Amino acid sequence: MSTLGLLGFGEAGYYIGKGLVQEGCAGLAAYDAALGTDGPYRQTVLDRARDAGVATRSSVAELVASSDIILCLVPSQHNEAAAMSVLPHAGSKTLYVDATSSSPLLKERLAKAFKDKGVRYVDAAIMSAVPADGHRVPMNCSGDGAVAFADAMRPYGMRITILDGDPGLASRIKLARSVFMKGFEALCIEAFLFAKTVGLEKEIMESVSASFGKEPVETMMTRMMCTGAIHAGRRAHEAEEARDLMEAVGIVPTVTNGAIDRLKRMEALGLKEELGGLPPKDMPALYGLWEKKKFV
Amino acid sequence: MSTLGLLGFGEAGYYIGKGLVQEGCAGLAAYDAALGTDGPYRQTVLDRARDAGVATRSSVAELVASSDIILCLVPSQHNEAAAMSVLPHAGSKTLYVDATSSSPLLKERLAKAFKDKGVRYVDAAIMSAVPADGHRVPMNCSGDGAVAFADAMRPYGMRITILDGDPGLASRIKLARSVFMKGFEALCIEAFLFAKTVGLEKEIMESVSASFGKEPVETMMTRMMCTGAIHAGRRAHEAEEARDLMEAVGIVPTVTNGAIDRLKRMEALGLKEELGGLPPKDMPALYGLWEKKKFV
Numbered sequence: 231m232s233t234l235g236l237l238g239f240g241e242a243g244y245y246i247g248k249g250l251v252q253e254g255c256a257g258l259a260a261y262d263a264a265l266g267t268d269g270p271y272r273q274t275v276l277d278r279a280r281d282a283g284v285a286t287r288s289s290v291a292e293l294v295a296s297s298d299i300i301l302c303l304v305p306s307q308h309n310e311a312a313a314m315s316v317l318p319h320a321g322s323k324t325l326y327v328d329a330t331s332s333s334p335l336l337k338e339r340l341a342k343a344f345k346d347k348g349v350r351y352v353d354a355a356i357m358s359a360v361p362a363d364g365h366r367v368p369m370n371c372s373g374d375g376a377v378a379f380a381d382a383m384r385p386y387g388m389r390i391t392i393l394d395g396d397p398g399l400a401s402r403i404k405l406a407r408s409v410f411m412k413g414f415e416a417l418c419i420e421a422f423l424f425a426k427t428v429g430l431e432k433e434i435m436e437s438v439s440a441s442f443g444k445e446p447v448e449t450m451m452t453r454m455m456c457t458g459a460i461h462a463g464r465r466a467h468e469a470e471e472a473r474d475l476m477e478a479v480g481i482v483p484t485v486t487n488g489a490i491d492r493l494k495r496m497e498a499l500g501l502k503e504e505l506g507g508l509p510p511k512d513m514p515a516l517y518g519l520w521e522k523k524k525f526v
Numbered sequence: 527m528s529t530l531g532l533l534g535f536g537e538a539g540y541y542i543g544k545g546l547v548q549e550g551c552a553g554l555a556a557y558d559a560a561l562g563t564d565g566p567y568r569q570t571v572l573d574r575a576r577d578a579g580v581a582t583r584s585s586v587a588e589l590v591a592s593s594d595i596i597l598c599l600v601p602s603q604h605n606e607a608a609a610m611s612v613l614p615h616a617g618s619k620t621l622y623v624d625a626t627s628s629s630p631l632l633k634e635r636l637a638k639a640f641k642d643k644g645v646r647y648v649d650a651a652i653m654s655a656v657p658a659d660g661h662r663v664p665m666n667c668s669g670d671g672a673v674a675f676a677d678a679m680r681p682y683g684m685r686i687t688i689l690d691g692d693p694g695l696a697s698r699i700k701l702a703r704s705v706f707m708k709g710f711e712a713l714c715i716e717a718f719l720f721a722k723t724v725g726l727e728k729e730i731m732e733s734v735s736a737s738f739g740k741e742p743v744e745t746m747m748t749r750m751m752c753t754g755a756i757h758a759g760r761r762a763h764e765a766e767e768a769r770d771l772m773e774a775v776g777i778v779p780t781v782t783n784g785a786i787d788r789l790k791r792m793e794a795l796g797l798k799e800e801l802g803g804l805p806p807k808d809m810p811a812l813y814g815l816w817e818k819k820k821f822v
Contacts, residue, residue, distance in 0.1 A: 306763065331760075333767045335774070357733075359753075405768040406726050407733050409782055410717035412765040415750045416785030417713060419792055421706035422751065423821060426813050430702050435809075437653075437703050439744045447738035448731060454711045455718065457655075467602065469708040471629045472701040478631065482822050484791070486705055488784025489712030495780070496715055513731075517722050525719060526778050 232325075232382040233257035235297025236284065237312055238304035239264075239275050242329075242360040246303070248282035249365030253386040259285040261293040263308070294319040299327060299382060301354075306332045313340045320349045325375045325382075329354040334398035334405065341373060341397035350375030353397035354390075355404035370404065373397035413485070420485045427479050456509045456516055458493070459501040466493035499523045528621075528678040529553035531593025532580065533608055534600035535560075535571050538625075538656040542599070544578035545661030549682040555581040557589040559604070590615040595623060595678060597650075602628045609636045616645040621671045621678075625650040630694035630701065637669060637693035646671030649693035650686075651700035666700065669693035709781070716781045723775050752805040752812055754789070756798040762789035795819040 234255065236243045239262035251258055260279055264271040265286060279286045287293040294300060294316055304312045309330040316326060326344055328337055328351065337353045344351040352375040357368040365388055371379060372393040380390040393399050425434040442450070458465065469490045473483045501510075501519060510516045519525075530551065532539045535558035547554055556575055560567040561582060575582045583589040590596060590612055600608045605626040612622060622640055624633055624647065633649045640647040648671040653664040661684055667675060668689040676686040689695050721730040738746070754761065765786045769779045797806075797815060806812045815821075 305760075306767070331764050331767070333770060335771070402724060402771070403726055403729050403733070405764070405771050406717070406721045406724060406730050408764050408768045409720055409772065409779075410713065410730065410734050411737070412761050412768065412789065413713045413717065413781055413785040414710070415754055415761065416765075416788040417706065417709045418747045418751050419754060420788050421702070421709065422747075422809070423816060424705055425702045426816065428698060428702060430699055431809070431813065433699050434702050434706065435744060435747075437699070438706050438747075439742065441707070442738070442743040446735065448735045451714045451718075451731075451734075455714050458711055458715060464601075465708050465711065468627050468701070468704050469712075471602070471627070472704040472708065474629060475631070475698070475701050476705065480822055482791070483705075484787035485709055485781065485784040488781040489709040491780035492712040492716050493708065495778070513718070513727070517727065520719060520722065526776055 232298040233259070233296065234299045234301060234383070235287070235293040236260040237290070237293060237300050237302045237316065238262055238308075239279060239284075239286075240303065240305070242303040242356070244278045244282055245360050246301070246365045246367070247279075247284040250383075250386050250388075251283040253365065255386040257296075258283075259287050259293060259296055261287045261290055263304075290315045291319045294324065298323060299325045299379065301327045301329055303329050306330045310336060310340065313343070317343060317347060317349070320344070320347065322348045325350045325352065325378055327352040327354050327371075327375070327379050328397075329356055329369065331356070331404070332401060334401040337401050338396070338398040345374075350378065351397055352376050352379050353400045354379075355400040357404065357407075370400040372399040417485050417489075420481070420483070424476050424479070424481050427481060428475075452513055456512065458496055459499075459516060459519065460505060460507055460509050461502075462493045462496035463502065466490050466497060469493060495525070499525055528594040529555070529592065530679070531583070531589040531596045532556040533586070533589060533596050533598045533612065534558055534604075535575060535580070535582075536599065536601070538599040538652070540574045540578055541656050542597070542661045542663070543575075543580040546679075546682050546684075547579040549661065551679075551682040553592075554579075555583050555589055555592055557583045557586055559600075586611045587615045590620065594619060595621045595675065597623045597625055599625055602626045606632060606636065609639070613639060613643060613645070616640070616643065618644045621646045621648065621674055623648040623650050623667075623671070623675055624693075625652055625665065627652070627700070628697060630697040633697050634692070634694040641670075646674065647693055648672050648675050649696045650675075651696040653700065653703075666696040668695040713781050713785075716777070716779070720772050720775070720777050723777060724771075748809055752808070754792055755795075755812060755815065756801060756803055756805050758789045758792035759798065762786050762793060765789060791821070795821055 239260040262275045309332045341351040352373045355370045368389045370391050372395045376392045425431040473486045476483045535556040558571045560571045605628045637647040648669045651666045664685045666687045668691045672688045721727040769782045772779045
């Protein structure tokens, strides 16, 4: 039986640790950098660890010594420092699972450092909200330790999907998805800030909901993108009029300006003329055109 | 019985005119600026008019003289010139329906000019794609002629929704909706251009479709925006990592940069601290916070 050590015991570590303990996962321990400080967050970590039934360790070295698997859940800006603090203490029996929201480029670099020391490394990407799903939050994993990690933790309810690829793949998919999801969130904020400002928030919510409810989103997105090949110019112009209206009421059109630029780049491919006004029939056809035109 | 004159006989005029003739709408005529030229587009207009069964007029004056209702469907950049060319010939029996995709500010200005001459004006906003829906394309209408326009044209299948408001309202709703819809299209293009470039287009389409398929889009958007009040900073950081990855493969992150800016503006409201890490419970609560903080 493997024992798990949580490196970083913030919100994610707390919810995952608590859920695993409830599933009967024994020997769970945690270390958080706040434990080595006098700050107010130290007590929060101790309180949470007691509430979750997770033991605490007083150093990274102790955590690594008492754990076969290290699950790193520090904020992404501390990822490299956390990994480097583990490396001197880790050995061939250690499985290091990097579940931070970091760049795949960084994870590839860290994976190499671990590999050079003979330590197995897993690139784990958390694909949903931890407070909502706890230890059952979906995780995509790539790297040479992914199967061992899944074998060890699935019995406790963890939802681990093994991707057939090197470390970096899981994070690359997550970040590519983030372009869409974070962009969508920002777009919602900007659109409804504007709608509220002009007193039309209910109308726009109803109208948008109706548009999304009519068909699968893939169908809708595919049609938008394919017809965009020939209509991007007209749509950019409409977005510019919307932008002018936003500015007239004092909203800064950050996403909207980016959207106008993107639509104009699409228009500049000249596909309207080249295709004689007929949109490409599906995404592979559109991808082919983008590639041929070196769309960026 | 009212007779309808189409001002502008491009794609929209052609499809709407053809559909109305098929519904038995008599006396339909069209004028397009191309008819007064020697260019190649003149023949296209004549061919389309013959195909649609729509008579052509050789001037705006003739069109207005033979029509009770003028439905303007010119490209939005020609809207003002088209309206001004009608005005000298229009009288109190004329109903002018401005269905161009123009700014509500311009439509308000035109409405005043028509009103000053005793001509009824309708701000009409086309809410879907004309080639797909033809004369049945949904139109929102505001202004003092909206009821008369609906009474005259609904018998021929036109789907006219009367909004209780002045000219400008219909266009304002359309443009506020455009912020969302055109932004969404641009986001799709950028996200899938990136996904394709890193070879993950299938994975991202599947993942995005799954996220949208789980619940009504209103629920999803509301949760994103409300939790954004406290998590916008972290999400901006994730979007920045995604942006770095886009740049590393040569994609220009136009929408993504706008999204990062928007999320950082949200973060800068300081709601995370003020709300003690708990998101507002619904959109009205979030709207109240945006208002209080003068979010722009």
